[in-house]
Amino acid sequence: MSEDMSEKVLMKGNEAIAEAAIMAGCRHYFGYPITPQTELTAYMAKRLPKMEGGVFLQAESEIAAINMVIGVSSAGKRVMTSSSSPGISLKGEGLSYLAGCDLPAFVVNVQRGGPGLGGIQPSQSDYFQATRGTHGDYHTIVLAPDSVQEMVSLTVKGFELADKYRMTSMLLADGTLGQMMEPVSLDVGEIKTFDKPWATTGTKMQRPNNIINSLSLIPEELEQWNMTRFERYKVVEENEVMYEEYMMDDAEICLVSFGITARVSKNAINEARAQGIKAGMIRPITLWPFPKKALCEAADKVKAFISVEMSMGQLIEDVELATRCKKPVLLCNRCGGVIPSPQNVMDKIVEANNLGGEKA
Amino acid sequence: MDYRRITLFAGHYGSGKTNIAVNWTKYIAEKESRVTLADMDIVNPYYRAKDSARELEDMGIRVISSFFANSNVDLPALPQDIYSVIDDKSRYAVLDVGGDDRGALALGRLVPGILEENSYEMLLVVNRFRPLTRDIDGIMEVVSEIETACRLPFTAIVNNSNLGAETTPEDVLESMDYANEVSRRTGLPIKMTTVEKGLFDSLSGRIENLFPLSLQKRPTET
Numbered sequence: 001m002s003e004d005m006s007e008k009v010l011m012k013g014n015e016a017i018a019e020a021a022i023m024a025g026c027r028h029y030f031g032y033p034i035t036p037q038t039e040l041t042a043y044m045a046k047r048l049p050k051m052e053g054g055v056f057l058q059a060e061s062e063i064a065a066i067n068m069v070i071g072v073s074s075a076g077k078r079v080m081t082s083s084s085s086p087g088i089s090l091k092g093e094g095l096s097y098l099a100g101c102d103l104p105a106f107v108v109n110v111q112r113g114g115p116g117l118g119g120i121q122p123s124q125s126d127y128f129q130a131t132r133g134t135h136g137d138y139h140t141i142v143l144a145p146d147s148v149q150e151m152v153s154l155t156v157k158g159f160e161l162a163d164k165y166r167m168t169s170m171l172l173a174d175g176t177l178g179q180m181m182e183p184v185s186l187d188v189g190e191i192k193t194f195d196k197p198w199a200t201t202g203t204k205m206q207r208p209n210n211i212i213n214s215l216s217l218i219p220e221e222l223e224q225w226n227m228t229r230f231e232r233y234k235v236v237e238e239n240e241v242m243y244e245e246y247m248m249d250d251a252e253i254c255l256v257s258f259g260i261t262a263r264v265s266k267n268a269i270n271e272a273r274a275q276g277i278k279a280g281m282i283r284p285i286t287l288w289p290f291p292k293k294a295l296c297e298a299a300d301k302v303k304a305f306i307s308v309e310m311s312m313g314q315l316i317e318d319v320e321l322a323t324r325c326k327k328p329v330l331l332c333n334r335c336g337g338v339i340p341s342p343q344n345v346m347d348k349i350v351e352a353n354n355l356g357g358e359k360a
Numbered sequence: 361m362d363y364r365r366i367t368l369f370a371g372h373y374g375s376g377k378t379n380i381a382v383n384w385t386k387y388i389a390e391k392e393s394r395v396t397l398a399d400m401d402i403v404n405p406y407y408r409a410k411d412s413a414r415e416l417e418d419m420g421i422r423v424i425s426s427f428f429a430n431s432n433v434d435l436p437a438l439p440q441d442i443y444s445v446i447d448d449k450s451r452y453a454v455l456d457v458g459g460d461d462r463g464a465l466a467l468g469r470l471v472p473g474i475l476e477e478n479s480y481e482m483l484l485v486v487n488r489f490r491p492l493t494r495d496i497d498g499i500m501e502v503v504s505e506i507e508t509a510c511r512l513p514f515t516a517i518v519n520n521s522n523l524g525a526e527t528t529p530e531d532v533l534e535s536m537d538y539a540n541e542v543s544r545r546t547g548l549p550i551k552m553t554t555v556e557k558g559l560f561d562s563l564s565g566r567i568e569n570l571f572p573l574s575l576q577k578r579p580t581e582t
Contacts, residue, residue, distance in 0.1 A: 010489040010523050012374055019491060035405045039373070046492065120405050179406050181374055183489070183523040 008185050013148045014039035014178040017108055017171065020155035021080055022047060023188055026106065028055045028072045028079040030065040034087045035120045036175035037110035041082065062087040066094030066107075073103040074212045076199025078159055082108035084175070085126050086117060092134040095168060099138035100214025102198075102229065104162035106155070107140075108171045110178035113337040121337025122175035124259060125311035130172045131288045131318070137226050139233050141169035141240065142287040144258035148182035154285070156188045163194040165236055172287060174310070176260045176339065242285035243294055247273065251280025253352045254298050256319045257308035258284050261340060265308045268345035277353050287318075295322035304352040305329040308345055310338070328355060361552060361569060363388055364479045366445065366453045368467070369518070370510070371485035372493045372502045373403065373459030376520040380485060380554055381456035382412045383573045389421050394451040396444070399425035402436035402466045403458035412576050422451070438466060446473035460502065461509035471512045483551060484514040488521040488538040489531070496541055503546060516551035517543055527555075529562045536567065 011019070018040045021029070029044040041058070048054035055072075059065035065081045072079040083091060088109045098105050111126050113119035130142045141161050143154040151173065158169040200210045216222040244262075247269055248254065257265045262283045272279040282298060284291050299305070304327055307316035316331050323329065332348035334340045367384060369377040378401070385397040397416060399409035410425040417423055424441045445453045455470075457463055474480050484506075486499055493499040507513055519542075521535030532555055543550050555563055557572040564570060 008489070008523055008526065009491045009494070010374070010487065011491060015374075015491070042373075043492075175406070179404075181524060183526045186491075 006185065006187050008183045010181055011148060011184050012039050012179060012181050013151050013173060014110060015043045016148045016151045016184055017082070017155050017173075018043035018047065019186060020152040020188065021106065021159070022051070023186065024078065024156045024159040024191055025193065026078040026080050026159060027051060027053045028077055029081070030057050030059050030068040030072075030079070031081050031083065032059055032062050032065055032087060034084045036112055036122070036178050037082050037084045037108065039178070040108065040110070062090035063094065066091040066098075069105050069107075070094060070098060070101065070103060073098070073105050074101070074200050076196040076201055078106070078163070080106040080108065082110070084110050084112045085114050085123070088126060088129065092129075095140065096134045096136050096138065097214050098168050099133070099140070099229075100136060101212050102166040103168075103212065104166050105168045106158045106162055106171070107168055108173065111172065111174045113335065119337045120175065122177075122260060122339060123310050123335065123337060124174055124261065125314065125335060126172065127287065127309070127311055127314035130170055131290070138229065139167070139236070139288055141165070141167055141236065141289075142172050143169060144172050144285060144287050145177065146259055146262045146283065148177070148180065149184045150285075151177065152184055152186065152188060156191065160192045161236075161240060163196070164192075165232055166198075167232075167236070172259070174260055175337075237289040240286060241289045241291050241293070243291040244281075244283040244285060245294070246281040246283065248280040248282065248298065251278050251301070252303050253277065253279040253306065253349055254302040254304070255279060255281040255306045255308055255345070255349070256284070256295065256315065257281060258287060258315070261308045261310055264340055264342055265345055267342040268349060271342060271346050272349045277349055279349050290318050290322060292322040295319060296324065299323035299326040303327060304355050306332050306345075306348050306352055308332045308340060308348075310340070311335055328352075361387075361571070363452070364481050365449065365477070366455065366474055366480040368455040368457055368474075368480065368482045368512070369485055370457040370464050370467070370482065370506055370514070371459070372487075372490055372499070373463070374490060375459070375485040375487045375493070376522065376554070377459070377485045378407070378409050378456050379573055379576050380518060380520060381454050382409055382416070382576055383554075383571070385416065385421055385454040386419065387571075388452050388454065389419055392452050393420070395420075396422040396424060396451050396453045398442060398445050398453060398455045399423065400438065400442070400455050400466050401458040401463060402426075402438065403460070403463045407576075409456045436466075442470070446470055446477070449477065457510075461505035464506040464510040467510040467512060471510055474512060481516060481551070482512050482514045483516055483518050484546070484548065485518045485520050486539065486542055488535045489523050496538075496545055499542055500545060514546065514548055516549050517546070518551055519553040522556065527559060529559055532559065532563055533566065
């Protein structure tokens, strides 16, 4: 697109992620189609081959795609893959290898219902998978947008954070966000880039070989790698937490929700306020690092929390940990592809309000 | 506005075909008693014409859709009833075709019958706020890909330029230059300009053949 970037366009969430990735400097996409994220793959198939140095490749499987990501990332280029829940499971091994190699990558999960093949309707039941990851000690930066516009900004941010910390950052969306159309501005400002002296771009006889590897058979050495990596994670936890507070100034009931359910929750909060119940929300934008401090401080002010999620109680565990169980945490959830209605959330707000918990 | 026995809405992915097809079907049903809407989308997993099935059926409109549409089964299959669109010439039919050439491919099997009867309109839906069809070359590429895929040439254009809930009357007025340029390049007339019904009054009389749309209610709307 060569036109004026300040003019808004109408895009599906999946398309917006793809366009934002291109703007962030990603010229390499490897993936395999799966509903409800296929528009992202299709968009890249149309756009990347027309760009200088652009590579779009529909891999033979998700496993192949994530390994191609490892290859391009090793060479120091911005690269991504995307899928939906079952496909992300297939990529799991590669995600751990990326972490073990300290390689930056951007991965998108447009979640659908599970487990197994599940369904094709929206879900948030990969929360544990995204925030806990696969084998080995490592973390993934997990970004949770709640609008098509935020899918654009967090995609750019995702590439920047990945390069800055040599980590995988994952955009955790869901089928509704991927499929919905909203007006967006593609004006993303200046894109940050980072030097990659570790990349395997050839020594030019100027330096020793760079080796990208996750294998170490010497326990003390492997331990040291992990220690060093976790020092870096600590910096991420200290500096990169993002969340939104909604009507929290005087809130007595604090909803915690991310993605599409945060939008439902806002509707319910407005309704609760109209009925005189002081509800508010802390919306984590980074699911890892999780906004522990904000929630822990809120626990001294509110009388109860409600975790609103499209899973059987995953986010709620992080809310309980962050608040150190200082106040009751209620669960408001639907799953299997069903989105909670504002009424579902409203009913839970009323229940929390009737708890009679002591206000600090 | 006039209509023929078969109206097909095709165009770029996300250009607004489904909402227009649903509204156009209701428009014909105000004048005709036997009307069918065929949801031919084999591309979209959600947000389909079938979302409006109950409302349309209450109005006496027959809705043909994949048995699997909006279910949890990701199967791009069309039901055998789709042939009734060609065979039953006593009914008016509106066909909501899936986006781009991939969506138009599903039309292929009906095209010989449509051409033989020769009472159809094949409408190209355009929205200048969609990023891949913002420039005329982009839309020309889509036109060529769709016509190649389904072997049915377009007969007219529907200008559905909008920015969703943020659309202003000025956005629509300014889009007329784009629509006219698409018309000039393709040689196709502009059949109508579609706007959300809330914008209709402020644009009425300022744009020829303005058609109001009631937006389809999404089951997942929040």
